[in-house]
Amino acid sequence: MGAYIVRRLWQMLPTMLGVILLVFFLFNWVGGDPAYVLAGKISNQEQIDNIRRQLGVDQPYWVQLGIFIKQVVTADFGASWSTNERVSHILMTRLGPSLTVVVPLVILATLISIGLALAVAYVRGSLTDRMVMIVCTVGLSVSILVYIIVFQYVFAYKLGWFPVQGWGDGFLENLFVYASLPILIGLVVSIAPELRLYRTFVLDEIYQDYVRTARAKGVSENRIMWIHVLRNASIPIITNLMAGIPGLLLGSFLIERFFSIPGIGREVILAVERSDFPVIKAITVYVAFATIATNLLADLTYKAVDPRVQLK
Amino acid sequence: MATDIAALRDRAPPLVREIPHTVSPGLWVLAWRRLKSDRVGMVSLVIVAAFIVMMILSGAGLIAGDWNREVGINYAPPSFAEEAAPATPGAGTQGPALTEIAPTTPEYHSNVVDPIGDVIEKLREGGAVQPPAASGAPAAPSTPAAPAAEEKSVDPLADVMADIRAGKSAAAQAKPEERKATLPFGGDKWGRDVLKKTIKGSETSIFVGLAAAAVATFLGTVFGAFAGYYGRWVDDFFNWFYSVFNSIPYLLLILAVAAVLQQKGMLTIILILGLTGWTGVFRLIRAEYLKHKSREYVQAADAIGASNGRRMFIHIFPNISHVVLVQLSILVVGFIKAEVILSFLGFGVPVDVVSWGSMLNEAQNELILGKWWQLVAATIAMATLVTAFSLFTDSLRDALDPKLKGRAGA
Numbered sequence: 001m002g003a004y005i006v007r008r009l010w011q012m013l014p015t016m017l018g019v020i021l022l023v024f025f026l027f028n029w030v031g032g033d034p035a036y037v038l039a040g041k042i043s044n045q046e047q048i049d050n051i052r053r054q055l056g057v058d059q060p061y062w063v064q065l066g067i068f069i070k071q072v073v074t075a076d077f078g079a080s081w082s083t084n085e086r087v088s089h090i091l092m093t094r095l096g097p098s099l100t101v102v103v104p105l106v107i108l109a110t111l112i113s114i115g116l117a118l119a120v121a122y123v124r125g126s127l128t129d130r131m132v133m134i135v136c137t138v139g140l141s142v143s144i145l146v147y148i149i150v151f152q153y154v155f156a157y158k159l160g161w162f163p164v165q166g167w168g169d170g171f172l173e174n175l176f177v178y179a180s181l182p183i184l185i186g187l188v189v190s191i192a193p194e195l196r197l198y199r200t201f202v203l204d205e206i207y208q209d210y211v212r213t214a215r216a217k218g219v220s221e222n223r224i225m226w227i228h229v230l231r232n233a234s235i236p237i238i239t240n241l242m243a244g245i246p247g248l249l250l251g252s253f254l255i256e257r258f259f260s261i262p263g264i265g266r267e268v269i270l271a272v273e274r275s276d277f278p279v280i281k282a283i284t285v286y287v288a289f290a291t292i293a294t295n296l297l298a299d300l301t302y303k304a305v306d307p308r309v310q311l312k
Numbered sequence: 313m314a315t316d317i318a319a320l321r322d323r324a325p326p327l328v329r330e331i332p333h334t335v336s337p338g339l340w341v342l343a344w345r346r347l348k349s350d351r352v353g354m355v356s357l358v359i360v361a362a363f364i365v366m367m368i369l370s371g372a373g374l375i376a377g378d379w380n381r382e383v384g385i386n387y388a389p390p391s392f393a394e395e396a397a398p399a400t401p402g403a404g405t406q407g408p409a410l411t412e413i414a415p416t417t418p419e420y421h422s423n424v425v426d427p428i429g430d431v432i433e434k435l436r437e438g439g440a441v442q443p444p445a446a447s448g449a450p451a452a453p454s455t456p457a458a459p460a461a462e463e464k465s466v467d468p469l470a471d472v473m474a475d476i477r478a479g480k481s482a483a484a485q486a487k488p489e490e491r492k493a494t495l496p497f498g499g500d501k502w503g504r505d506v507l508k509k510t511i512k513g514s515e516t517s518i519f520v521g522l523a524a525a526a527v528a529t530f531l532g533t534v535f536g537a538f539a540g541y542y543g544r545w546v547d548d549f550f551n552w553f554y555s556v557f558n559s560i561p562y563l564l565l566i567l568a569v570a571a572v573l574q575q576k577g578m579l580t581i582i583l584i585l586g587l588t589g590w591t592g593v594f595r596l597i598r599a600e601y602l603k604h605k606s607r608e609y610v611q612a613a614d615a616i617g618a619s620n621g622r623r624m625f626i627h628i629f630p631n632i633s634h635v636v637l638v639q640l641s642i643l644v645v646g647f648i649k650a651e652v653i654l655s656f657l658g659f660g661v662p663v664d665v666v667s668w669g670s671m672l673n674e675a676q677n678e679l680i681l682g683k684w685w686q687l688v689a690a691t692i693a694m695a696t697l698v699t700a701f702s703l704f705t706d707s708l709r710d711a712l713d714p715k716l717k718g719r720a721g722a
Binding site: 014015018019021022023026027137138140141142143144145146149150153157253254257268269271272273275277280283284287288289291292295 | 552553555556557559560561563564565567568569570571572649652653656657658659668669672675676679680687691694695696697698699702703
């Protein structure tokens with residue numbers, strides 16, 4: 001087990017280096033000279049030369065790459081180009097609000113989707129099953145933008161059940177006052193695809209021989225579905241869930257933008273709008289690292305869930 | 313002549329006559345037969361085809377070419393909701409009654425303008441009572457009248473100026489008279505026809521979706537073919553490339569590329585989506601090539617001296633093209649959704665191009681004013697296409713690979 005983790009960590013290095021190279025290539029090469037972006041339109045050659053020296057862009061490419069790797073390792077990306085706030089500080093302060101929305105959202109969405117998937121798969125082929133699937137398919141085809149616009153208008157603006165937007169200071173206030181409508185929208189958007197997917201995972205298991213055996217020896221239907229089937233269906237569910245978590249952190253960026261929640265996602269959009277390269281670079285690299293780490297975590301969870309899994 | 317051949321064939325021995333019938337149907341013929349018997353698949357295919365025909369017609373300028381013309385009054389309500397319109401007096405110039413009064417009021421003012429203040433006061437009161445239909449309107453015409461009076465006391469040419477202004481405003485007001493009070497599916501802020509905007513927006517969104525999916529599928533197929541066919545270090549390299557792209561969340565990667573490529577345009581967004589979206593295709597195609605490269609027909613191709621490239625793309629590719637087609641179809645839906653989000657955020661299509669995303673962006677503010685039609689139009693158009701396309705993709709997959717039937721969910 002220990003050897004496995006060490007080897008996996010070792011194997012992560014080339015991918016991480018690849019992410020760094022890709023981001024470096026994008027921002028220092030494809031985008032042209034970053035000094036021109038930072039200097040803006042009104043600038044003379046002298047200013048640009050100054051900025052180039054500050055950013056180290058006048059150095060050869062491999063020195064610039066060295067600077068960038070050092071930035072990544074020390075988590076010091078300098079200051080934001082637009083607000084002059086430290087990038088590390090931006091990341092730390094924006095993480096909290098994002099997690100306040102995402103963690104309850106993931107937990108609720110997963111529990112509800114699994115429960116519904118088991119129920120719908122149990123009555124597979126029935127009218128209920130087909131209706132639920134049709135609702136999911138149609139619901140999936142409506143853009144998340146429409147859900148946000150309509151829900152915000154109806155529940156916050158018209159009915160006044162929730163604040164239209166904003167963010168407070170206290171954690172509980174944020175969670176129950178400001179984050180509740182965003183979480184509700186997130187649930188509506190994420191349950192439809194998850195339910196569809198989990199239903200197929202459950203259906204793959206429901207025809208297996210062990211289910212028949214369990215039924216034959218008189219195990220209750222509830223126990224069959226929740227213990228026997230769910231445990232076996234949980235591997236693809238975990239893969240899917242883990243793979244989606246880092247994306248969810250950003251996936252809620254539209255929600256954060258609409259509800260003015262000062263999270264990572266909103267920061268990305270602001271940074272893209274302002275061409276604030278250090279912030280985008282830092283978020284891209286670290287979210288990618290988080291993804292790589294969750295992939296390893298997912299593999300380790302398999303082992304915990306299913307003893308048959310051999311970690312090689 | 314034709315009958316001669318038919319007669320000849322009839323007289324031919326039975327074996328010869330049977331030959332055309334013994335040709336066994338290929339994959340595509342069988343798939344088409346299966347698809348034809350799938351009612352949901354056929355209905356969704358017809359809807360998707362209708363959207364694509366609409367896209368081509370609109371792209372050729374045959375329909376909705378004049379979507380940018382301001383044909384209706386501002387925020388013209390949809391024709392089917394006409395009764396509801398006067399009940400919601402919005403900003404400035406709205407409602408059918410207003411277009412009739414508007415040209416007369418400024419003229420009235422400028423002719424009777426007098427240095428004496430009392431008259432103006434009376435005039436204002438009169439103006440305020442005159443149009444009973446719309447109470448918000450007189451505030452607008454009466455304000456320009458006051459500065460005109462002040463000007464007259466200083467400037468001797470004020471009369472002339474006022475006449476010119478009156479003429480000008482009359483001319484300006486003459487245009488709205490041609491504007492329609494209602495439009496089939498309403499009008500936007502500038503009175504442009506929402507129905508035409510939706511058609512034009514469909515053209516943009518579908519074209520971007522199709523083109524980006526083509527780019528991504530092409531990249532994924534070529535990479536996957538090389539990785540799966542050559543194996544060894546080529547495989548290692550492409551796998552590394554894949555894991556790098558796959559470890560950056562898709563939307564974040566798109567936004568990062570959008571931040572770097574400063575110029576906006578259709579081509580830019582197609583490239584962004586295409587260059588970032590190839591990973592899923594790559595994974596599947598690589599697995600297919602791994603499976604096929606050691607099959608007997610490929611060995612046979614090797615034996616007759618087919619080059620590597622020929623084996624990869626002439627021999628193997630047709631055998632896996634159905635996987636490519638299904639992936640292409642899946643990507644189109646994803647890219648249409650992504651384009652809508654990008655355009656909504658303003659990182660997508662340029663300002664002079666309408667897309668469902670930019671329509672939703674406008675609709676967001678209109679909804680607060682109670683103008684729901686642009687939101688509904690864009691949503692319905694998008695939901696219809698995306699639902700049809702997803703259902704069609706499911707049917708296509710079932711038709712091409714019957715073993716998978718029922719596993720895809722709906």
